[in-house]
Amino acid sequence: MEANKELDDILRLLDSRRLSEAMELLGTFGCKYPELNLTGPLDDIRSDYERMSGYWSMGYRDPQLDSIYDELLRRVYRLTADVYLRYAIAHSSYMSGICRRIDVAGRDWSEGVLRGMLETFVTDVAMLGLEPEHVRAARKTGLYSDHQQMMNDLFDYIWTSPQWSDGMADAFQQILLSPTVDANDQSLIVSALMLGTMNMFDINKFRILVNVYRRSGDENVRQRALVGWTMSIGQGRDVLFAEQRQLVDGLLADAQVCAELTELQIQLMYCIMAESDNSRIQKEIMPELLKHNNMNITPGGIEEKADDPMQDILDPEASERNMEKMEESFRKMMDMQKAGSDIYFGGFSQMKRFPFFDSISNWFVPFYFDHPAISSMYNDKGTGQFLQNIIKGGLFCDSDKYSFAIAFRQVVDRIPQNIREMIANGSGMMVMNEISAEAQQTPAYIRRIYLQNLYRFFRLFPMRDRFCNPFDRNGGGDRPAGYLFFANPMFRGTRLESRFGEIGSFMVKRKMYAEAAGLLDNYSEEAHDYQYYMLAGAVLSSRDRAVVRSRMSGLTAEECFRHAVELHPDEPRAILGHARSLFSEGRYSEACDDYAALLRIQPDNMSFMLNYSVCLTNMERYDEALKMLYRLSYEYPDNSNVNRVKARALTGSGKYGQARKIYERLYESGNVENEDIINNGYCEWFAGNNQTAAELFVRYLKKCYPQSGLGSYREYAEKDIIVPEQEFLKGHGVTQTDIQLMVDLICATVLR
Template identity: 55%
Template structure:
């Protein structure tokens, strides 16, 4: 979103309650942009501030001073936020054109008038049942067309609105809770409030969304309000608006609210994975579906293949095998959808270019078949029934339902008759049965709405003008709004008990940076065994993690040690400590930790392997080989054991034994680049310098194909020599030998 940095800085000052400096900066800003207005309001605040400051400077302290100062600061915040919005409207063409349309409207936009118009629509629709059929169709189209125009204007008016007073907020709240207003209208208004409060924080709009979530009896409205208030939370505004935290804490007294917030967080994480999930579908699942079914796609649409009459005679099992593969691929996609993946994003993302989606409100409007854009298709006899059966049986979000209907008229003639009959007979409804979806549950309604929002922020042509909660902004204090569990407002609240569940989920999806953000939000009283275990595991992936305040001073081993202090006899903590010490290069501590684990379970393979590796790295080869020979005997097909054994044999000077293992390791399915370089060391230390150089050259070409000679030389020095310098020198290799080997590697690379 195009925000003005000067105004953002002023809002930051006000959040920190530095009123005098904020007034000075805003006065300077008005000198550059006098056309934005608000001069009278600003002068009033400035004069009140000066009177207060002068009175205090004279040695008089008003008993109400703190309250007056806070009230003026909040007035100033409201004013600056309105200036911010007007500045955006004046300098962003999309906002300008939307605002002009709102300003040009001659409707009565008082809340009472809006409610009257919305209730009148409900009455008119109800009265249609008494009209003759030939009049009913035309009148119905006219009523819905007029209503859609009203809601589009109202949506724009709300999301472009300035800061609301408590009275305005309360009036709209009652409107959105009114049972006499159509539920789709109430849901759409909630979305407009969310969009407005996300762009420019407004504590009264936030309060409206929280109250609608708390009070609404309709899940379609309440779940939109839940998503809305979570996305509309202020960033560092709690000091200026303490009621924000009070409202949230009051909500969190309910276990149901905590459960829904946890579900919402997980659903958001599935949303941001939509692109990667789509890649999986396009590259792995769809090709199998197309290869093994009886249809193929041509430039003229989907065509049915002619069946080969001889196929069943010569290959009777192939048809059944193909069907099994199709079902397996289909079920894999269904399993992804069941888990929460947005499997339709990729396909429907190509269907958002219809003029329908030029209207911003249409991205958020709940699907209803009477919408003027889709009513002609939905009411068109058999085709209409076909459309309604498809969108009624599939778990599509509202945005995708509109896309489907709009695209349907262009492809209906290209769908094979057999497929149309299959859909018409309800066979496609099997999708819903397999997925066993309760499309009336709050979780389902929320997930579908999140998919609508995600499509807007990823596909709407003017999306860059809005603050996008799905972006991950590296380097900023607030990295990702979609990780709302990391918001400071939840720190130390009843929701904190769900933190471990979210961090664990993030780590399973390898989202370590996001996991670190949530861990940074733990209050000191919540830092228990589980916290330190999670911290240790996140820090084991330190290269992928942006370290925050509470993690920046820790190493992974220190976290696991603290977990051990919480539970001294816990094997998981001790195992974590052993692994962390190993990865940090502290092999002595790691070896001791693995030794303790072996005392508890002497025959556990992972402990023995870890112990053997540590002994090898400490060059205690005799001890290492005793352990590794045993493991090789007990697990003769374990390639990890064989690799460690070979390395220990090289270290102990048993080059022929090591060579035999490396020859068995190389060239098979388990061939590994590290095996090649270690084989090179084996040959080098055994005096086979040319063969060693060939192996090192092969390693470099495997890791860095098609690179320059200079780059290969640089990598050889860094990865083969410097990283293993101690190991090399301990085998009697001097600096001259090293330089000659580097030259020989360069020669072998050119062969």
């Protein structure tokens, strides 16, 4: 929307400390939208600015001038932020509906009253134990129902609230640190603070999140606060609010904080991979499970259904193979989960359309059996134990636990009686990787479950576009994506920078090159060490399009690896990276020197020997290459890569008959690659078998471009077969006339 762009422009001016221009634009915006009522507050700020400017223009030098100017910047920011919120509410039926509902509820959200309501709830729950049995159930249901509705309202009130005062922030901080307030309520409030601060940075809300992370005695609340301030920092205004950097620097002085931030960054990477992990499960694992669907999953493990009596006669080992494949498929999925993958996202993503998820707070509320939406299931003797067993296993995030319970309630009446009895006594449980109670209390596990809740909200909530999405891989303009908080400039040059390499290595191993490039951009110049150059070289070697747009484009992979070699001259990984980068640039002589150096360090390394031979072959030093290739083919007679390099070297040295025999063996083995077909064609061409060469070239072209027309085949023949090897062809007596005749012959062969 145009108005949003105008307000964004004002915020950018404030980030650049251009106060006068920001006030002018904000005044123009206020005239355009008088219903937002910003003229009066803006006039007050402008009056203070003119007073300050007037004294300065007369030559008075106020020692507090900078601090006064900074405070005026912050006042304009707060006013702009509040106007931004009012405009969004006025122009969004969804947000205006939420605000109307909060107003209609007519609740008193003053700090004292709110704290009283929260503490009274804890007291009332404790007093339920004194109620008679016949009164307790109804009283408990009403108590939790009223409280959950109040918390829904409070959640919406917080995330739609304007900039907070210091006093309001202090009061909420006390509530969040109080041992007399329920931890579930504190967790929900922290999530609301995060949503609000992500949408529009508020230094007071940010300060609460940092202090709760630092001081809370409840690990669930503490970890939510950690996620909250890290997700909010991407939209921060540290130029305007020096306190933000001070708060963060204070945290980073603690090595344990840096360790938790590193774990959190890796966990966020796993969240981003949820879609690809789900695709892998659907394409690789589930088909294998379905293929062997003659299995039952029981408490004792994977067992077979009744066998076909003829199976043992026709294929006596089939049942054992099926069981092994079934178990292997389950093992793959469980290994993915252990590593950190969100394996349940795909399955539960279709179960977020229940009315339960219409309320934003229900995406964030910690799972508890007394939630009004599922409490009847928990109290049902037939299904309550089953649900407890599932939830106790710790397999699902809170959001998925609610989905499972609600979905199960809808189908339980249609389950046959005998199956329901099995469920009631727990014998119908699936065999899964349960997580111990101790492991479920660790900070890493708590954080992981919460992040999965967040990912589901930002990927599946119908009105998610109303929120700043930290999982948007495109980021926000010149700011890094929220999930990649290590790339935020606020962490450059800090103690956390020593952990950048660990995160970068994680990304490169998983081919997340765009993210790795963003992280590498955030290194300070002083931190350009060996690991930095190795990572940068790997990223720049990836040819990822997103990397090309990175600020790293000023470097090349070869330069990065060269710097790494200079720092560690005898490190094989650095030399190998440099050799590969040179090879990719066609600098075979220099690459050859690198491989020779590697062979001096590891003289029997097969990979180094083979690549050294490739360089020699490309330099047309065929005799030297063949000496090493004969040794390799003796030691590794069945290695296809050795054989194909040897065939190319034999072709180059004019030993076409020997090369032809190798290509024949490659075809027979089924290990033939596209490059083998082309190189076989060159061999026949040089040997004078032009028609055979043309047929091989056509075979290659039809394999690579099956839908192409005749004109395209001519173009592809020149592009793939002729142009890349012009020097090679010329060195073997192929003239321009030969080339044109061969292209014509290729086209004629296509038509046959």
